[in-house]
Amino acid sequence: MQLMGVKFAPLNVSLERRLQTLAAGSWFVALAFGPFICFFVTVYFILFTRYWYLTMLYVAWLVYDRNIAHKGGRRLEFMRDCTWWYYFQAYFPLSLHKTAELPPKSNYLFCVYPHGMLCSGAFGNFATNYSEFTSLYPGLTPYILTINAAFNMPFTRELVLALGACAASKESMVHLLEDTSQPKAVVLMVGGASEAFKCRPGTYRIILKKRKGFIKVALETGTPLVPVFSFGETNLYDQVSNPPGSWLHSVQDKCRKVLGIAPCIPIGRGIFQYNFGVIPRRHPVSTVVGKPIEVPKVYSPSDDVIDAFHEKFTNALMDLFEEHKYRFEVDPENSRLIIE
Numbered sequence: 001m002q003l004m005g006v007k008f009a010p011l012n013v014s015l016e017r018r019l020q021t022l023a024a025g026s027w028f029v030a031l032a033f034g035p036f037i038c039f040f041v042t043v044y045f046i047l048f049t050r051y052w053y054l055t056m057l058y059v060a061w062l063v064y065d066r067n068i069a070h071k072g073g074r075r076l077e078f079m080r081d082c083t084w085w086y087y088f089q090a091y092f093p094l095s096l097h098k099t100a101e102l103p104p105k106s107n108y109l110f111c112v113y114p115h116g117m118l119c120s121g122a123f124g125n126f127a128t129n130y131s132e133f134t135s136l137y138p139g140l141t142p143y144i145l146t147i148n149a150a151f152n153m154p155f156t157r158e159l160v161l162a163l164g165a166c167a168a169s170k171e172s173m174v175h176l177l178e179d180t181s182q183p184k185a186v187v188l189m190v191g192g193a194s195e196a197f198k199c200r201p202g203t204y205r206i207i208l209k210k211r212k213g214f215i216k217v218a219l220e221t222g223t224p225l226v227p228v229f230s231f232g233e234t235n236l237y238d239q240v241s242n243p244p245g246s247w248l249h250s251v252q253d254k255c256r257k258v259l260g261i262a263p264c265i266p267i268g269r270g271i272f273q274y275n276f277g278v279i280p281r282r283h284p285v286s287t288v289v290g291k292p293i294e295v296p297k298v299y300s301p302s303d304d305v306i307d308a309f310h311e312k313f314t315n316a317l318m319d320l321f322e323e324h325k326y327r328f329e330v331d332p333e334n335s336r337l338i339i340e
Contacts, residue, residue: 023087025279035153069151070172075164085128094124100291104139104183112228115195117237121230121285144187177221222297227290227317231328236280240265290320
């Protein structure tokens with residue numbers, strides 16, 4: 001049904017699909033607004049309620065526990081098993097695809113592109129237990145990395161930690177990759193928050209040319225690099241126009257540098273209509289895990305060695321995109337991967 005140019009959802013939509021939409025919408029709200037809401041709730045409890053002493057005890061715990069995200073985190077499998085993630089997974093839907101064996105004899109550094117607006121493919125496949133990761137890669141445990149700011153906000157940090165997330169810092173990566181007691185897939189969104197500014201439907205613009213820190217960490221720990229690409233990730237949202245040089249882009253970039261997040265203005269859909277809102281659009285996201293690139297252990301790699309493996313990774317990512325775009329893209333002939 002369409003009214004005044006707005007396309008509304010049919011009234012007879014099944015409960016299953018309604019729950020899927022609610023799961024996707026609550027996920028966005030939790031990631032985008034949850035940290036700030038919890039921060040102000042904490043301040044309110046301290047200043048205006050009789051439970052201020054309990055809240056202060058929790059704040060003291062936060063200070064004491066502040067480094068846990070750099071030391072392997074604190075995953076809770078029952079949170080990853082929550083049925084809510086089933087509906088989230090089914091909404092788009094999300095899928096995971098294997099191209100090579102990854103024997104659980106070592107750790108791996110999964111380098112995921114594109115970031116998109118909120119990394120839905122990476123989150124659904126590596127931060128919940130409703131993907132096929134365990135069956136495709138038995139013996140490996142995924143640890144998704146995210147911005148340090150996610151572990152500084154009260155209450156929401158506990159959810160992020162419970163889902164198996166750790167900080168996207170060198171200290172955290174080295175700690176995880178050097179620990180060989182349990183084979184891991186350490187999942188890094190290399191493009192980071194800056195890449196969210198480039199998220200537009202039908203385009204794949206990624207940031208990689210100057211991102212070489214992950215190559216250095218892989219060399220220092222001798223960890224195989226695994227290129228990963230999520231087809232359809234950039235089709236979930238459009239955003240308000242913010243070309244480089246515009247006042248909006250300048251404000252967003254300054255906020256990103258201060259807060260560590262990219263304050264984009266998303267254009268998705270609503271609960272009952274499809275034209276606007278903050279809920280991601282329904283579109284399949286297919287995450288393809290490429291072949292591992294073997295990396296020697298070099299304690300102090302030179303720039304030439306780093307550049308050589310950076311070029312090797314870039315070529316492998318390009319090959320992964322070109323090979324699989326014919327399977328997952330609607331218009332593969334016009335799909336291009338632009339590396340900046």
